[in-house]
Amino acid sequence: MFSCKTSPEVGGMGHSVKRKEDARFLHGKGNYTDDVKLPGMLSMVMVRSPYAYAKIKSINKEKALAIDGVLAVITGEDLAQYNLHWMPTLLSDTQMVLPTDTVMHQSQEVCAVIATDRYIAVDGAEAVDVQYEPMQAIVDPFKALDDDAPLLRPDKEGQKDNHIYHWERGDKAKTEAAIAAADVVVKERIHLPRIHVASIETCGVVASYDKDTEKMLIYLTSQAPHAIRTILALVAGHVGLSEEKIRIIAPDIGGGFGGKVPVYPGYVVAIAASFLIGKPVKWIEDRSENLVNGFARDYHMDCELAATKDGKIQAFKVSTLADHGYTDSSANPSKYPTGMFSICTGSYDYEHAFAELDAVYTNKAPGGVAYRCSFRVTEAVHAIERMVDKLAAELQMDPAEIRFKNFIKKDQFPYASPLGWSYDSGDYDATLKKAMEMVGYDDYKKEQAEKRAQGKLMGIGLCTFTEVVGAGPSKDFDILGIAMFDSAEIRVHPTGKAMARFGTKSQGQGHETTYAQILAEELGIPYTDIEIEEGDTDTAPYGLGTYASRSTPTAGAAAAIAARKLKDKGKKIAAHLLEVSEEDIEWEVGKYFVKGAPEKSKTIQDVAFAAYTNFPPGMEPGFEATHYYDPPNLTFPNGAYICVVEVDEETGAIDVKRFVAIDDCGNIINPMIVEGQVHGGLTQGIAPAMYEGIEYDDEGNVLNGTLMDYLVPTAVESPHWETGHTITPSPHHPLGAKGVAESPTVGAPPAIANAIIDALYPLGIKHLDIPITPAKVWEAIQEAKAKA
Numbered sequence: 001m002f003s004c005k006t007s008p009e010v011g012g013m014g015h016s017v018k019r020k021e022d023a024r025f026l027h028g029k030g031n032y033t034d035d036v037k038l039p040g041m042l043s044m045v046m047v048r049s050p051y052a053y054a055k056i057k058s059i060n061k062e063k064a065l066a067i068d069g070v071l072a073v074i075t076g077e078d079l080a081q082y083n084l085h086w087m088p089t090l091l092s093d094t095q096m097v098l099p100t101d102t103v104m105h106q107s108q109e110v111c112a113v114i115a116t117d118r119y120i121a122v123d124g125a126e127a128v129d130v131q132y133e134p135m136q137a138i139v140d141p142f143k144a145l146d147d148d149a150p151l152l153r154p155d156k157e158g159q160k161d162n163h164i165y166h167w168e169r170g171d172k173a174k175t176e177a178a179i180a181a182a183d184v185v186v187k188e189r190i191h192l193p194r195i196h197v198a199s200i201e202t203c204g205v206v207a208s209y210d211k212d213t214e215k216m217l218i219y220l221t222s223q224a225p226h227a228i229r230t231i232l233a234l235v236a237g238h239v240g241l242s243e244e245k246i247r248i249i250a251p252d253i254g255g256g257f258g259g260k261v262p263v264y265p266g267y268v269v270a271i272a273a274s275f276l277i278g279k280p281v282k283w284i285e286d287r288s289e290n291l292v293n294g295f296a297r298d299y300h301m302d303c304e305l306a307a308t309k310d311g312k313i314q315a316f317k318v319s320t321l322a323d324h325g326y327t328d329s330s331a332n333p334s335k336y337p338t339g340m341f342s343i344c345t346g347s348y349d350y351e352h353a354f355a356e357l358d359a360v361y362t363n364k365a366p367g368g369v370a371y372r373c374s375f376r377v378t379e380a381v382h383a384i385e386r387m388v389d390k391l392a393a394e395l396q397m398d399p400a401e402i403r404f405k406n407f408i409k410k411d412q413f414p415y416a417s418p419l420g421w422s423y424d425s426g427d428y429d430a431t432l433k434k435a436m437e438m439v440g441y442d443d444y445k446k447e448q449a450e451k452r453a454q455g456k457l458m459g460i461g462l463c464t465f466t467e468v469v470g471a472g473p474s475k476d477f478d479i480l481g482i483a484m485f486d487s488a489e490i491r492v493h494p495t496g497k498a499m500a501r502f503g504t505k506s507q508g509q510g511h512e513t514t515y516a517q518i519l520a521e522e523l524g525i526p527y528t529d530i531e532i533e534e535g536d537t538d539t540a541p542y543g544l545g546t547y548a549s550r551s552t553p554t555a556g557a558a559a560a561i562a563a564r565k566l567k568d569k570g571k572k573i574a575a576h577l578l579e580v581s582e583e584d585i586e587w588e589v590g591k592y593f594v595k596g597a598p599e600k601s602k603t604i605q606d607v608a609f610a611a612y613t614n615f616p617p618g619m620e621p622g623f624e625a626t627h628y629y630d631p632p633n634l635t636f637p638n639g640a641y642i643c644v645v646e647v648d649e650e651t652g653a654i655d656v657k658r659f660v661a662i663d664d665c666g667n668i669i670n671p672m673i674v675e676g677q678v679h680g681g682l683t684q685g686i687a688p689a690m691y692e693g694i695e696y697d698d699e700g701n702v703l704n705g706t707l708m709d710y711l712v713p714t715a716v717e718s719p720h721w722e723t724g725h726t727i728t729p730s731p732h733h734p735l736g737a738k739g740v741a742e743s744p745t746v747g748a749p750p751a752i753a754n755a756i757i758d759a760l761y762p763l764g765i766k767h768l769d770i771p772i773t774p775a776k777v778w779e780a781i782q783e784a785k786a787k788a
């Protein structure tokens, strides 16, 4: 177990200190993009398409412009004059900023109304007269590939059908041969539905162009402000926006979960409008706009898992159809168009695996958001974890036993996975054992047997996942060519207090506290004496932002190494002050002392003061350090989750009785923050498992575009989460830490689905796609009874 090296007052790693940022949030002093008010600021509202697929016959601005206070109506034709009507997505596809002739999904932005306030802008938007010629939308991704399906993207040179790309990993021939020769093969088509991140704060921007200084100041709900600055400069450089003139400030953010990584058309139009009008322009999405204009997941996965008859897994094959809507706007690194889906071989040791994916266009919103996961890990984990349970059911084996039989063992790390990853560390047996003890697995097994004998439906579901977080390394990971690493810059002031800035950007994860704790651990300066800043591109060192649980693996590591650079400099200063040679100086958290004479010492604060007042001759003054950390590998956190449910046969109602989550994220910086991350993540895991899914009718209308219909779970729906940890430090991370934030969102859905299917097993129900709602369960029960 991890033992703290620092006192609670210093508050280094392992201390559950309270979050420094919380006073500001609890007192209503958070400063979000919509809180920004600038003199003369205008408001922008979008006119949106009621159709999923239609030609635009005309846009008449007249009535809107006649309204007092409406200053402009900006159309695609207007932007086309500056070649700003299309933009690249983060995965090198193209997306309309505003259309010139065709709308491709319901609620697509058609034009923008700029007015002196939001109310007038809304009136103006209603007064714009757009004439459409509706066309038959393609909603079903399988039908999008039919030979007679209309070509949705004729604008793309060389595009002959609606197929976007094919990707594959692994040895197809060997995997298929192993499957053909196996004793047992289980197969299933698994759909992970289109869902939305539904963060509390929607997306928004305030753009303010100053014609005199030529500076563009942008307040943006962005998880990656530096990358967005570079992309804006590349896209809009030709109209005079060059990178040194763009300042992006990502203020407080009310939840991102991947949804605040991309560039949305509203951002670009507001920036263009401010540039043209010369006044600040604010655009804030409303809730429905937010809900229907982006998505995560939407993978249809055909899985085959092969094993010997005693349950030793031999091969896994998964062929996926990915519905990307009208453009592939996934935020994935270019070498990984399907993100880290190839982690789909899971926590198990076997030789043969093959994964392939075909992506298609449909008339739905662009998205492919990596919703609280490393670019498609949720999909991967759901596939393998459902299939392992299916195999256990087929072989009548206990799902825990089959997992123990197939786990990668502790001494096999670093483990080379069949699809090309090098897992850094883990002790999967210990993690699952701990979860089983905590839940009382054996007792539940007995209770289940008794309940089944009484005709009651009780299920126990397991998920033992391996995650992959912390992009870079830069050799493999990028955003539109910008290499992924991250950065920390520390300034220790003469009085021994400090300020540190990072290239990441918290959206509620507590970075202002945990980064200060890392520095406290390394330098011995109390965490309360260290201010943390992120999100301002004019001041923070360049970084790739926060998503995919990358902050701890990358910027957290950068902080530790920058602090170590400072410690090295401090050693020279201490030697000078103590009049001994550097070799005679030793370090103990917070102070330097003379070897063998611990009473002769200088605190880190003494040394910081001397760095400005009494440094050795020839030494560069000051006490500052910067590090850009390019990780040698990703980190591979893991977890064992167990869910116990009861299902009411009459109504299909599902009662989650217990949920135990044991996570292993290596060494923990702040246990209380990690627990909070796990609680929130688990709730975002039960969401798609039992409630959430964006639904469309055949015309491409979104059927649940409000929070009345799109069921985001609240505290009432959330079970009591029981959490715990095993600790297997990452061998390559300077602090032995791994990321944690997304693990629970990844691990919870299969645990819940497996529990519900296990409950329904006596009725012969072998699979249901999530969200598994009471209505879906009820229907499945009726069908099963009709068949029996």
Ligand code: CDP
Pocket (backbone or CB within 6 Å): 509, 510, 511, 514, 515, 546, 547, 548, 549, 550, 551, 552, 553, 665, 666, 667, 668, 669, 670, 671, 673, 674, 677, 737, 738, 739, 740, 741, 742
């Ligand atoms: O990139 P993001 O901040 O979303 O994810 P993360 O690196 O997993 O960190 C989420 C929060 O948990 C941060 O405040 C981390 O410092 C904290 N954390 C921790 O205390 N110990 C760990 N081993 C991992 C994360």
